[in-house]
Amino acid sequence: MPTSETKIQPPIAAKKPTKLEKHGDVRVDNYFWLNDRENSEVIDYLKKENDYNDKMMAHTKKFQENLFEEMKSRIKEDDSSVPYKLNGYWYLTRYEKGKDYPIYSRKKETLEAQEEILFDCNKEAEGHSYFRLVGLSISPDNKLAAYGVDTVSRRKYTIRIKNLETGEIYPETIETTTGGSTWAADSKTLFYTKKDEETLRSDRIYRHVLGTSVTEDVEVFNEIDDTFSTFVYKTKSRKYLVIGSSSTLTSEYRILRADNPTGEFQIFQPRIRGVEYGIAHYNTDFYVLTNADKATNFKLMKVSEENTIKENWKDLIPHRDSVLLEDVEIFKDYLVISERDNGLNKINIKRWDGTADYYLPFDNETYTAYVSTNPDFDTKTLRYSYNSLTTPNSVIDFNMETKEKEVKKEQEVLGGKFDKNDYTSERVWATAQDGTLVPMSLVYRKGIKKDSNNPVLQYGYGSYGSTIDPYFSTVRLSLLDRGFIYAIAHIRGSEYLGRSWYDDGKLLKKKNTFTDFIDCSKFLIEQEYTSAHHLYAMGGSAGGLLMGAIVNMAPELYNGVVASVPFVDVVSTMLDDSIPLTTGEYDEWGNPNEEEYYTYMKSYSPYDNVAVEAVQKYPNMLVTTGLHDSQVQYWEPAKWVAKLRELKVDDNLLLLHTNMEAGHGGASGRFEALKEVAEEYAFLLDLESIKE
Structure with missing residues (x-):
């Protein structure tokens, strides 16, 4: 691996101080000028960083290619989705061998009918990067x-x-x-x-x-x-067009x-700040999923389509303190309810006439199950998906009347080497600094013993109530088969343990997200799953903010960190209402135009807290972004890396890779995206001196 003794010198961004003042507080941003993608000097700097990254990782290029081919070889290239029926046609999405993009097609009435190609995205994509x-x-x-x-x-x-x-x-x-x-x-x-x-x-x-x-x-x-x-959509019953308006905390239809x-269009129920609701139509009624009346974990209510105002809503499934009501799916004879209980997905099936009420049986403690595509209203078949950290995804058709199930498709893992019995998963609980128990889902190859020399990759997100479920990944096998333990930290800011779990990780409680992740890391080290020399962290977007916060707060715990499209310049971004998404985010992060939120935000914003103690060592870091990203603007990670280069006092790797042609989701082709994963994995494996 290259070190500071290598002659390759990193690019140094020019310092052009810009004074930013708010609430009488002055911040000096030396790299504010990078906020201009039309400036040739900015593009030149990004290209120099890419060139530096290429040179520093040049010794891994062959390994990256091998990782890419290995990950690609597990994917069934000529794959097809399970068809679903809608309005007399069966619809499916399929891929052809060697091609990057999907083909959308349909068949009339029966699956034996002639295929009708709707869109071949491989042809549509020609001439576009x-x-x-x-x-x-x-x-x-x-x-x-x-x-x-x-x-x-x-x-x-x-x-x-x-x-x-x-x-x-x-x-x-x-x-x-x-x-x-x-x-x-x-x-x-x-x-x-x-x-x-x-x-x-x-x-x-x-x-x-x-x-x-x-x-x-x-x-x-x-x-x-x-x-x-x-946004606008049509109800499953096809009777109503619906216009929805939503903020983080409030909705209206x-x-x-x-x-x-x-x-x-008629207002269903005028917006009330803090009241969220969603609607589904059936017969002459609407079903309302809402947190109204302090139903923190949501409840289901019912109202006539003739008079939909809140005063007429009646409880159907009451609020429960320990169970989060996530969604409902309505059929002619059945109501299907998606819940989360103690972090685990549950699917409850009820007949409208009251003659049946039961849960689908799941027997793992780190699984993911969710209701899939069910556009057909008059059917007894529920389509759902199931997978776990060790079990590939299955699409299952379940007869809600007979309780018979048919596995329509199980994800194939090609390459001839995968056996799910070679892996094991578990759920463990770390104690946070305030005494709260924080769950983690782990997966690793059987036979791995607790040993402080094990490499561990700890992944986290923890924002917007978005929950990272313990899901199966063919790509992740490239780490597991090389001895890595993979850990998903279900930190506050998600809804893994209900809505209050989210509320305790946002606004003026945002730091719980960061300290939870750090306390999970300490648990993994204390329990000898790994040590600080072999612990790695990864997160993207708001999870990239998490990465930025932990390397400021506890850099000594990690040997390496991958931060993808990281949201790291929190204060400046949230003060700029011209930037996409900013104003809609006030209920998530707070509005820094109010001094209380400004002060709190500044206290954790990664960019504002780089080397805040003046002398700080940072882990090895790979930072990635996309020039056209509309969600986290490229200049946030670019400025962050520039400031880290200026202030950190170590010889550890600091790499920035800007995809000059992509945005927030990275490359668009299914295989092109794997090249980005291969780069991240090669970075981590190289730090472990794993070369093949």
Whole structure:
């Protein structure tokens, strides 16, 4: 591995002090100038960092190629999804050998019918370094498809309409959208969501009539509160069009009969700050999943479609202190409820007539189970998915009447070497500094003993109530088979242990997320799963913020850290309401225009706290970003690395890799993305002196 004695010198970013003042507090940002992707000096600096990264990792290039081929070899290249039926057609997504992108197709009535190709994204992607097709929406008469395309990775989708009978792409081109759209019952009227050109906030819903100019489209809703975003969809019953508005803490819906597209949307229940609700339609009623009336873990309520105001909502499934009600799926004869109890997924099935009420049986303590695609309303079959840290994903059709299940597909792990019996998983509980027990899911090859020499990769996220479930990964096998233990820390800020688990890791309690992760690390070391010489941490986006915080707070615990698209310049970003997503994030992080939140945010913001003690050693670090990222702007990790280079007092690796063609999700092709994982894994394995 290259060291400081190697002649390769890292690029040093120019210091151009910018004074930033708020609430009488002055911050000096020497690298503020990197916030300009049109500046050739900025692009030059990013390219120099890429060149430095290439040179420092040059000795691993062959290993990266081998890792890539190894990970690719486990993937079934000519794979296909399990078909689902909707409105008389079976829909499926498949891949062909050697190709990066999906092919969307359908078959009429039976799976034996001739395949009809809707979109071959491999052809669509030709000539583009990035390509993504989203929001495929079929008209009720099955003749048209609306879809969104992004070729920049900025998540600004252009909606087009295709005639599925003739193959013609209509001239309508609707730009700067979310990519999603929904048809009215007439198969001529399309509703879609526009994004603000600068902030990329989804703020307006429009109505487009087939065959007319896009300039004639009618704005049917404008979300003027810049902390909210809006979206439009159709209920599973197909009776109603729904416009939703949501912020982190509050939601509101408007409804309109799908057979009356020029009518006026009616408010379902006006927004009340702190009240979240979601709606599903069945017969003449709506079912409301909500946290109203202090139902922290949510409850299910019912209301007539004739008068949907909150005063008329009636409890159907009451609130439970220990069980998080996550979602419901409605069928003609059954109600299916997705819950989380003590961190574990549960699926409850009830008949509307009360003659059946039971849970699907799961017998692991580190599994993931979730209700899958179920667009068919009049069916007794529930489709769900199941996997665990050691068990590949299965798609299962379950007969809710007979309780018989059929595994429609089990993920194949190719290469001939995988046997799930070679691996074991467990759930352990670390004690946080405030006494709270924090769960972790671990997976490793059988036979590994507790030994402080074991390499461990600890992964975390811990924001937005987003839970990282213990899921199976073919890619992860490349670490496990080389002796790594993989740990998912279910820290506060997620909803792993219910809604209060999320509330205890946000706003003025955000630091719990970071200290939980650190206390999990200490547990792994104390229990001799590993030692600080062999412990590694990884996280992306808000999980990258986590990485930035832990290397400031407890750098001595980690030998290496991978921070992907990290959100590390918290204060400056949250003060800039022109940046995509900022205003909608106030309920997650706080609004730094208020001094209390500003002060708290500044106390943990990774960029503002680099080497805050003036002298600090940092672990070996690989930082990745995308030039076109719309969620975490590239300049956050770029500035962070520049400041780390200036202030850290060690010879450990510090690498920045900017994908000059991609955004937040990285490369768009299914195999191209593996190259980025191979780079991250080679970085970690090289630190363990594992060369092959």
